Amino acid sequence: MRNNPFNVTKAVDFSDEQIARTWVDFASDNGGFFAIADPTSPMPRILLGGKGSGRTHLMRYYSARLQRLRGATSSPKTEGYIGIYLRCSGLNAGRFGGKGIEPEAWQALFVYYMDLWLAQLAISTVVETFGEMPELIAQEDAIARLVAHAFDDFGGELPSTLLGLETRLHGWQRELDLVINNAAITRRLDAIQIRAARGRLPLAVPKAFAACVPDLSEIIWLYLLDELENLTDEQQRYVQTLIREKEPPASFMVGSRLYGFRTTRTLSADEENKEGSEFEPLRLDRFYLTHESEFAEFCRRVIAQRLIEEGAVPGQRDAVAEQLDGFFVTDGERDTSFVTEEGAERKYFAVLARQLETHQGLSESEAAKVIALLEVPSKPLLEKLNTLLLYQRWNTRTSMHSEAGRISKLCAAWRDGKATGHYGQKVKHHEPDMYAQLLRQYSRQRRYLGLETFITMAGGLPRNLLIILKNVYRWAEFNGEQPFHGVPISIAAQRDGVQEASSWFLKDNLPLGVEGENVERAVSRLGALLRALHFADRPPEIRMTTFSVDPSRLSLAARESLRDAERASMLLTEDRGHRDKNDASVTVKYRLNPMLCPYFDLPLTVGGTLKLSTGEANAVFGEKAPEEFDRIRRARVRRANVPFRAHRAGEQIDLLSDVG
Amino acid sequence: MLDYTVYYRRRLDLDALRETSRDWGLFISAYNDSERVQRPFEAVQSATKHWLIHREYQFSAHEVPTCDAYTPAEGNEADFWRSYVDLAGVDLASQELCIDATGFMRPHLAFLLVLLKQAGVGRVHFLYTDPERYVKAENTQFTKGPVTEVRQIAGFEGIHSTDTSNDLLIIGAGYDHQLIRRIAEFKEYSRKLQLFGLPSLQPSMYQESVISASRAAESLGSSAQDDVLFAPASDPFVTAQVLHERVERERGRRRVTNLYLSALGTKPQVLGFALYFVTECLESSTSLLFPYAERYTQETSKGISRIWHYTLELDGARSSEQT
Numbered sequence: 013m014r015n016n017p018f019n020v021t022k023a024v025d026f027s028d029e030q031i032a033r034t035w036v037d038f039a040s041d042n043g044g045f046f047a048i049a050d051p052t053s054p055m056p057r058i059l060l061g062g063k064g065s066g067r068t069h070l071m072r073y074y075s076a077r078l079q080r081l082r083g084a085t086s087s088p089k090t091e092g093y094i095g096i097y098l099r100c101s102g103l104n105a106g107r108f109g110g111k112g113i114e115p116e117a118w119q120a121l122f123v124y125y126m127d128l129w130l131a132q133l134a135i136s137t138v139v140e141t142f143g144e145m146p147e148l149i150a151q152e153d154a155i156a157r158l159v160a161h162a163f164d165d166f167g168g169e170l171p172s173t174l175l176g177l178e179t180r181l182h183g184w185q186r187e188l189d190l191v192i193n194n195a196a197i198t199r200r201l202d203a204i205q206i207r208a209a210r211g212r213l214p215l216a217v218p219k220a221f222a223a224c225v226p227d228l229s230e231i232i233w234l235y236l237l238d239e240l241e242n243l244t245d246e247q248q249r250y251v252q253t254l255i256r257e258k259e260p261p262a263s264f265m266v267g268s269r270l271y272g273f274r275t276t277r278t279l280s281a282d283e284e285n286k287e288g289s290e291f292e293p294l295r296l297d298r299f300y301l302t303h304e305s306e307f308a309e310f311c312r313r314v315i316a317q318r319l320i321e322e323g324a325v326p327g328q329r330d331a332v333a334e335q336l337d338g339f340f341v342t343d344g345e346r347d348t349s350f351v352t353e354e355g356a357e358r359k360y361f362a363v364l365a366r367q368l369e370t371h372q373g374l375s376e377s378e379a380a381k382v383i384a385l386l387e388v389p390s391k392p393l394l395e396k397l398n399t400l401l402l403y404q405r406w407n408t409r410t411s412m413h414s415e416a417g418r419i420s421k422l423c424a425a426w427r428d429g430k431a432t433g434h435y436g437q438k439v440k441h442h443e444p445d446m447y448a449q450l451l452r453q454y455s456r457q458r459r460y461l462g463l464e465t466f467i468t469m470a471g472g473l474p475r476n477l478l479i480i481l482k483n484v485y486r487w488a489e490f491n492g493e494q495p496f497h498g499v500p501i502s503i504a505a506q507r508d509g510v511q512e513a514s515s516w517f518l519k520d521n522l523p524l525g526v527e528g529e530n531v532e533r534a535v536s537r538l539g540a541l542l543r544a545l546h547f548a549d550r551p552p553e554i555r556m557t558t559f560s561v562d563p564s565r566l567s568l569a570a571r572e573s574l575r576d577a578e579r580a581s582m583l584l585t586e587d588r589g590h591r592d593k594n595d596a597s598v599t600v601k602y603r604l605n606p607m608l609c610p611y612f613d614l615p616l617t618v619g620g621t622l623k624l625s626t627g628e629a630n631a632v633f634g635e636k637a638p639e640e641f642d643r644i645r646r647a648r649v650r651r652a653n654v655p656f657r658a659h660r661a662g663e664q665i666d667l668l669s670d671v672g
Numbered sequence: 673m674l675d676y677t678v679y680y681r682r683r684l685d686l687d688a689l690r691e692t693s694r695d696w697g698l699f700i701s702a703y704n705d706s707e708r709v710q711r712p713f714e715a716v717q718s719a720t721k722h723w724l725i726h727r728e729y730q731f732s733a734h735e736v737p738t739c740d741a742y743t744p745a746e747g748n749e750a751d752f753w754r755s756y757v758d759l760a761g762v763d764l765a766s767q768e769l770c771i772d773a774t775g776f777m778r779p780h781l782a783f784l785l786v787l788l789k790q791a792g793v794g795r796v797h798f799l800y801t802d803p804e805r806y807v808k809a810e811n812t813q814f815t816k817g818p819v820t821e822v823r824q825i826a827g828f829e830g831i832h833s834t835d836t837s838n839d840l841l842i843i844g845a846g847y848d849h850q851l852i853r854r855i856a857e858f859k860e861y862s863r864k865l866q867l868f869g870l871p872s873l874q875p876s877m878y879q880e881s882v883i884s885a886s887r888a889a890e891s892l893g894s895s896a897q898d899d900v901l902f903a904p905a906s907d908p909f910v911t912a913q914v915l916h917e918r919v920e921r922e923r924g925r926r927r928v929t930n931l932y933l934s935a936l937g938t939k940p941q942v943l944g945f946a947l948y949f950v951t952e953c954l955e956s957s958t959s960l961l962f963p964y965a966e967r968y969t970q971e972t973s974k975g976i977s978r979i980w981h982y983t984l985e986l987d988g989a990r991s992s993e994q995t
Contacts, residue, residue: 021890021893022860024860028837077837099836099861101858101859102832102836104823104824104830104959106821106822106823106824107823107824107829110748111750111751132834133834136835185831185834189829189831189832190831192829193827193955196750196786196826196827197750197787197790197827199754239860242858479890516890520853520891524818524821524822525818525821526817526820528818529817529818
């Protein structure tokens with residue numbers, strides 16, 4: 013069995029050498045990633061993104077190790093910066109708390125600890141990168157002394173070598189580690205001397221090198237602080253303080269998962285860092301979504317690179333990228349043969365007949381006459397559409413027979429190539445949804461086929477695409493196929509792979525703690541509501557995965573879940589604020605992440621927007637009991653099903669009320 | 673050469689437990705609803721017996737024993753033991769001590785070894801009782817409610833290196849895939865190895881734990897699926913030995929920049945991880961990590977299979993030549 017080329021889905025599973033060798037740039041004609049997040053910019057950048065947005069991949073690419081591997085360090089001026097990469101999780105920040113010790117003492121200790129850590133990293137990075145430079149070797153003594161002078165109390169003899177300096181810094185870090193460790197038992201922070209003022213060391217190291225080695229004075233010393241989500245709110249405030257108080261030649265690029273980015277407040281008199289003033293944010297997944305064609309191109313090249321790297325497909329990357337679509341079976345003409353194969357009777361007409369008799373008071377023969385007008389025996393999709401058009405006229409004063417007659421004429425005219433306007437428009441709008449309904453009514457699964465579909469489904473997160481392909485490949489092999497060799501990957505393998513990837517996304521992207529539980533509940537409720545409406549007799553909107561809501565009117569719990577669901581990339585914000593013409597409310601549009609659509613049997617392409625009332629949104633996103641949510645969901649769905657009324661006689665539901 | 677397997681380990685039945693326990697000064701067990709926790713406690717004949725009540729089980733006052741039972745104050749594992757020692761007025765170092773590991777929370781069990789080592793305790797006894805089965809096989813959830821925090825266990829916090837280029841995480845895999853996933857994600861960048869309990873406590877349990885771990889496959893990444901370790905689920909000493917040998921092998925290949933351990937499997941394996949740490953890893957770039965949940969299930973198993981008695985010596989590991 014061959015290796016699955018998509019087994020590795022995370023940057024962390026790649027060595028530095030692999031990252032360097034397999035690097036794929038984004039829209040390289042327009043400057044690529046260096047233009048999107050310029051590492052030489054003195055303005056600090058905050059890279060935000062959902063899990064799998066490629067943030068760590070990018071930040072590692074910017075690190076000095078990778079700079080060395082791509083031969084960019086023969087001279088400091090080649091790329092104009094040096095990348096000092098730190099994973100915040102390496103600080104094991106959780107230990108700076110509790111143990112019967114005041115939070116202020118922990119905060120001071122964390123700040124000092126992080127300063128020592130950054131200073132060591134900066135020294136080791138520059139020595140590994142430019143340690144052979146004659147000017148640096150000649151100035152080692154002076155640099156070490158300059159850094160030592162940045163301490164309020166260096167204690168003992170000043171170091172004359174960088175190794176000596178590093179050893180002293182490491183010794184102090186080790187002392188702190190021991191004290192922190194022992195505090196679990198002693199409940200004291202014994203004999204700690206904080207030897208340097210807050211934030212001085214990470215800035216002192218670049219300054220000392222720049223002062224002594226002219227070539228190093230003209231470059232940016234970029235601290236790449238990744239995995240910020242591993243720091244607490246208070247600890248993140250220190251990172252914000254570093255950003256605020258940075259001095260040339262140092263700068264910062266901070267990477268964080270969206271839901272782990274907690275504050276822009278600093279420790280400098282509690283001031284807040286402002287976008288555009290103290291830092292520039294870049295939300296990678298949103299950037300990808302707004303650069304759709306470039307993202308698709310980027311994805312194709314990533315996949316091609318993988319296939320070539322694993323020996324699955326030979327050739328040049330761009331040429332392989334061009335061939336990718338041919339490796340998958342895709343939907344051609346919408347196949348409805350499964351309907352005709354089951355005989356002349358149509359399930360949807362059987363349902364309609366019952367509805368006409370029950371709710372319109374028609375006799376069996378009258379109902380049959382109405383249905384006969386809607387029939388197009390060779391085209392079940394048109395029959396479904398005709399049924400929908402009848403539902404759209406359900407509560408008019410005209411008789412169902414007249415309405416069906418009008419629909420029949422429009423349909424016939426359209427089929428004859430005449431009078432295509434209104435009916436043709438309806439076909440275009442509703443055909444995908446009607447096809448989905450047909451599939452469901454005949455117990456067939458919806459298909460999500462082809463690379464283009466998978467790229468859409470990834471929702472701007474490259475890892476999602478790799479996980480879809482990993483699962484599709486696995487299923488294809490399991491089914492005895494030879495993926496990417498000759499025969500295109502089957503519908504079955506694609507369908508099963510997509511379903512597995514979709515289920516994984518829901519479970520794997522939940523934030524820690526109660527927030528995760530709340531998000532899971534909210535997304536499951538939203539999915540259930542959208543699915544029920546999508547398969548209703550008269551769906552309120554076409555291809556419905558987008559909804560709008562006025563967050564300011566929601567209960568606190570609902571607002572928080574909505575926010576957390578967005579931060580966990582379960583929801584994508586489509587429109588941050590849109591004033592309603594009728595009631596002056598400011599609604600925000602969200603879209604269910606397309607990765608979740610197969611899980612809920614929903615379409616991938618964006619259609620109409622479902623407007624959720626405050627009560628409905630509170631039921632979906634708030635902490636209401638399941639029965640209460642079900643009651644509100646049923647009421648909403650009832651409006652979309654025959655006889656299209658919100659509630660049964662005697663039932664009192666005020667959907668617009670704020671029942672949060 | 674270090675050899676943990678020479679330590680003392682034997683199987684007992686309840687009668688033998690009755691006899692053996694007469695030599696113990698203090699016996700401590702963590703209360704829960706399982707038969708395998710309650711029956712050994714009843715059988716033990718030590719001079720003093722104490723129940724400890726974990727708040728994480730969320731028992732109400734009328735559900736727990738009132739005699740010789742202590743509910744330590746809220747806080748982490750270090751606070752738990754400090755509070756118990758204060759409440760009960762006991763000196764853990766001055767008497768022959770036996771702990772029934774079966775009902776304890778894993779971090780609390782691990783911390784005890786550091787505490788005893790620090791207090792100069794040379795030898796401590798542990799009991800562990802195998803269940804006949806877990807109530808919902810591979811779907812048994814030991815945690816109830818979400819993981820709220822992932823961090824180092826108090827006392828196991830290490831002195832870490834700023835170089836994270838070859839960090840290694842060894843996960844003692846248990847039944848709870850949520851825990852495996854959270855740990856793997858916490859040290860996402862590290863290379864990961866899984867240690868499975870084999871032989872398992874019961875024949876079906878190995879398969880069940882593998883099924884459970886496979887649900888966290890995406891978080892574990894490719895390294896953890898290609899390379900797995902095995903140690904008997906009921907043997908802390910072989911567990912420590914396997915860790916020792918594998919880490920030595922890894923270090924022989926390339927410097928391990930930071931080593932992270934997480935014991936999510938059986939309690940004997942937790943003891944094995946903790947024993948390895950206190951013997952070889954104190955004041956090194958090694959930590960023991962744990963994903964903490966707010967609540968735990970009061971009863972996860974049925975029946976009693978075997979009772980194990982282990983004697984851990986904390987005053988230094990033995991070499992095979994010494995025995």
